[in-house]
Amino acid sequence: MIRLFQKLPLSFFDKDKRPYGLLSILMFAAVGLTLLPAIVVASSLFEPSFEVWAHLWDTILPQMLLNTFTLLISVSVGTLVIGTTLAWLVTAYEFPGKKTFKWLLVLPMAIPAYVMGFLYMSMFDFAGPFQTFFRNTVGWQGTFPQIRSGFGAIVVMTLVLYPYVYMLAKAGFEGQSASAFEAAKVLGASKLKTFFKVALPLARPSIAAGVALAAMETLADFATVRYFNFPTVADGILRVWHGLMDLGAASEMAGMLAFFSLLVLLSEQRLRSGKAYHQTKGKNQGVPPIFLSGSKGLIASFICGTVFFAAFGLPVLQLLYWAILEISEITPHALAVYGRLAFRSLSVSAIAAFFTVFVALFIASISRLGTGKFSRYLAKASTVGYSIPGAVIGVGILIPLSALDRYIINIAGNLWGIDLGLIFTGSLIGLVYAYVVRFMAIAYGSVDSSMDKIPPNTVLAARMLGANAFRIIFKIKLPLILPGIIAGAVLVFVDVMKELPITVVLRPMSYDTLAIWVWQMAAESLWTDTALPALAIVLVGILPVWILMRKSKND
């Protein structure tokens, strides 16, 4: 023991003499656990049960595959067009209200698709206020396009997910050097040509990343498509699991969905690479915005305003309307239910955020002790969960954990004759584990980049001033990375609160959260019952938008 303490200051800092054994094992264990669900699902693909496949193929599978593919392509194109257009408008032009729209246009991200979905359905369905108004007041006799369809799902998903493309495209445009545009102008290129030949290619990597994020979310969603009766593979996983209780079949469908997200990742890589664009160094203040006067300016404002109204204003107004109805006749019982939901959502999100950031901090720190690139790759591997749809992670965790639970029950029953119950799948352990895997990338990214920003000499300077490892960690390192830790925790907290597929698959029996409640009530068309929980989710969802806004203002 004394030996250990004597060696600690040296071994902790000195790359040659670090206690690699234990830390390496812990590192491999942490990364291994984050990869486990993906491995479980992938391995189920290698031993397909042909009966299951034959059955699926004869029944729902072809339709689901077609739907998934249609939705994926349409939402990608839709978010690409809307997100890029809006981003170009607010960076390249000056028009009334532009500064405000710049931020308002991010807000729709705060509304989860499964909330937006039922709001649009309630408003535009046959019995909704929109059609009723046209039938009764205007006297319209014709038919409206069926909202409960693939079309409805595409519209809703596009409206919810375009902010990903918008934000990244905006960053891409803003980072471009003004000189490239001036050069194009001097060479006599028209505005349209400048956009397609200069701005768009330069921003292509950012835009590709944005579309890929939107596509991933599209694949992960199961609730929205279910409202609109447009079943996709993600929906299929849950149907097979809940309906047939067939974990094997669910896992094979999960493998299929994972294959889709791999496809998205690969096409993103393809779109990003091929040509490498290096921005010339210097001041990259982006394009000098052109002032749009008179009617042109108003048209620009109108376009931004319309998208914002459709994607945020209208649904939030509808939610507020129901919320007021609900509050006006709230019962103590309902209040207690809401309280319970809120407490569960907040506490499970906080627990998940804590563990995710803790593991991210651990992995990021340990990977820095290594000298080679291997430890960095290993750390990066732990973030793979973000590109795996929630339902896939859910199934990938459910399979090993329920096996473990059965094993423990058998052992305990045989040896001591007691029933320990479902330790992992019956408690929050499995659920939190899944959240950690799914959102590790967010926490890791935040923590890692804040660690990167610590100048290495700062730590050396502290050492030279006689500080021991303990003081360096608590007085220098932690205070410097604290903003990154907090930002990471908040982002994970919000995402966990919104996350539906993982919660649906792994929650303990009758464990309702706000998200679960909203989804269940919406599926039953009990609109006013959804209003307050949904509003709470949206409000919490605004938090990261606000953080992003502040961050970009500081930079």
Next chain:
Amino acid sequence: MSNDFVVLKGIVKRYKDITAVNDFDINVSKGEFFSLLGPSGCGKTTTLRLIAGLDCLSGGSISIDGRLVSDPTFFIPPEKREIGIVFQDYALFPHMTVFENVAFGLYGQKKNQVKNRVNELLFLTGLNGMDKKYPHELSGGQRQRVALARSLAPAPKVMLLDEPFSNLDAELRESLRNETKQILKKSDTTVILVTHDQEEAFSLSDKVGVLNEGKLEQVGTPYEVYHNPSSRFVADFVGKADFVAAITEGDYVVSKVGRFQNNKNYCLNVSNVELMIRPDDVTIEADSNGEAIIEDMLFLGSDVLYKLRLADNITIHSIGLSAFPLAKGTRVNVSIHMPHTVFFPVSE
């Protein structure tokens, strides 16, 4: 005894296939200001890191104040070496005030003591009244002084300065250089400075060690290093020099620009040598019958650098005052007075 406060003995540092520091000795006496001078990649920063304990030795040993601090099998960690360091980027703690920065190394002392010591240093470095400011509120020069005060606070046995002036603009650099020298002299600290700037090394140091490709080329006073360089590299790297073909003849070195006493008493087996001529050894005088012509003239401010072409196409440089410069094309008489005759065997 006083000559061996910091002792580097046969130090070697090897990275995979590069030998960054290749077996040399340096002794620095107590209170001395020593500079390690050399081009980038010469091993000077590695040497500094070895002394600080931020790297381990592959061979040789380092001792400070009679105590072994590092050899290949033994290592005192940097936090136990009582060494102060000022980094090129200062490495101030951005989340702490000036006071907290300076007080960081005084951990464990009584509050009153800390306060007095910090105030004393802030006064010494001319930072009084800045104690509540954060690093990002300070100018570059102020940051550098905070870094200096911070590393001086625990009264280290040795101060290491890693190119501490290179991030400052020219004017500030000069004034801060003098100031730093005064501050360090007052605190009677032994200082080792790393720099690639010979002017900086000369104006600050008692002694200079010139490094090249991991080898120590020469140690001496600035005067010795400049006027009596021990190798062709030192002659070239430190200041401007022309080299003229010459041969040794007994006690003399004979070249086309003149015949000079071999006061270095080289017993060279080679007879073909290169004679070093510094621009400040050469004076010129306008003379329409002069043997040389001013081929080019470079105006440097207080000085003028002339490029002279002599007979047989020999080119040498001369430095003169800039108040009444001679024009390009002027014929001149050249006289060369050298305090030391420095020459090197012709390199193959």
